[in-house]
Amino acid sequence: MKDHSVKLNLLNTLSDGAFHSGESLGKQLGITRAAISKHIQGIQEWGVDIFRVQGKGYQLAQPFIMLNHERIQSQVNNPVELHPIIDSTNQYLLERTDTITSGTVCVAEYQSQGRGRRGRQWMSPFGTNLYFSIFWRLEAGMAAAMGLSLVVGVAVVEAIEALGIEGVKLKWPNDLYHDDKKLAGILVEMSGQAGGAANLVIGMGMNLAMQDKNGEIDQPWTSLVEVIGNDQFDRNQLVVSFIKTLDQALKDYEMHGMQDFVARWNRLDNFIDRPVRLIMGNNEINGIERGIDAHGGVLLETNDGVKSFIGGEISLRSNG
Template structure:
């Protein structure tokens, strides 16, 4: 009801919507409307109320609540079921436990702040309050386990497209899971699984994206390697709008992927890849290999040609760009 009311006001942003119109559309009393208007105001929405004219939405706060995100998810089903928290340890943890309890595909968990956000391989991910998108999405693809890494690449393409759509900024993909703007990390993707050896129960996709951090939010050391959409775009963005665009792009690519397979995703990925054709070093627990990034396989494996012309299959590694 509060969500539907917000939709009516947002669709007519800057214009008055009469109490009677709302009452008829949403089939509720004037008193109920007033109660929800008060709640929205408390959440930070600035809503003008003028007798005989009705209500007018003047400005919206930068929130990632269910109501706010639902304004931007279009006709998709991803993001229709939102678990929103102001502060959590990790949205991944919550999503894992929702998935175990049977949460439907497309359910998401969003938080304003993560106190123990995780990146790939258990690394910490800084998720300060109100500055970025800290989101986990539950998928239930009927694909073999061997193909699960393809989803990381799919999500990276979708997130990069969403950024471009909303901000005009170009975000390149660094294998396997980082988005870079001008060489600096703006987003990371964490793909986790609950699976049997031959059947995936659920994929929990974590997306961390720096949106409205200013340069002063980063230490000097961090600002050498990380950035935000606001720093690169020179303005702030509505996080809900970007989150909604990310969900729409993911859903579109995902539906196509389930029907047509990885070929299209692979082309899109390669077009946005940062490291392809470049000289890179792949560093892992077992050692490091330097060579030219030749491409990715259908399993999402990175192919690296060393100086002896030998091709290495890289399943998991950190990519570095030798400075020479």
């Protein structure tokens, strides 16, 4: 595994938002100013904006608090792994389901191969988003996992609400929205054999302070700093809140299934009672969205009455 310790130490120093000269950074790390410049370029390739001003040195465009493993682990019972740099938090756990315990969490500052639904790339700049996955062994098997992404969505929004942040909604089946813009996405991946337990890895990517630099994202999106109107939130406390709420929600789901989550989802449904179009493969169905049913299917009121739709290839979009 590539050693990123110098870059991470640089980021720790720069995270205070002040200017630091190349000379002082070099003395601190025991390397030359030229080496500092090279490492700064590497950090910029992670999507981090760093200014360089002659006579002053380097400064982060956006100061941020880096994730701290000790702070997070001291407040939760789940085993937590913090990897500043990783290919994919989901893939990391998927490759270790035989050796890790149920409830293990993987968190990262930067993903080089983050992915969303249907294999889409998830934009993953360093330190401005949250990349989070949890492993769960579902003893009831893969068939019992239907609707799990809905349960996770409810838990995540409730964790955000517990921190005093209002207005975040859910888009069926696995996105978080605010003002009709995507805030976060959830990806559930599983493995197992018929008749046995299902190994689930539930991943989430949330935009915290990401800026639209390159226009590569093909849908309206927002970030948490826009939702709350400032950047005064603790990223570490956000992770703690997600771990605690998700752990309890997954235990509730194991005991009671979807029944306790239908009303909780419908309260948060971004499209409930709104005209929508449901795209399923080459088919498009128009109607009024009426929430979800007890199996996690989306209810659509059409000229033929209210029908339930469910499946991994369904997209839901507002007519407007």
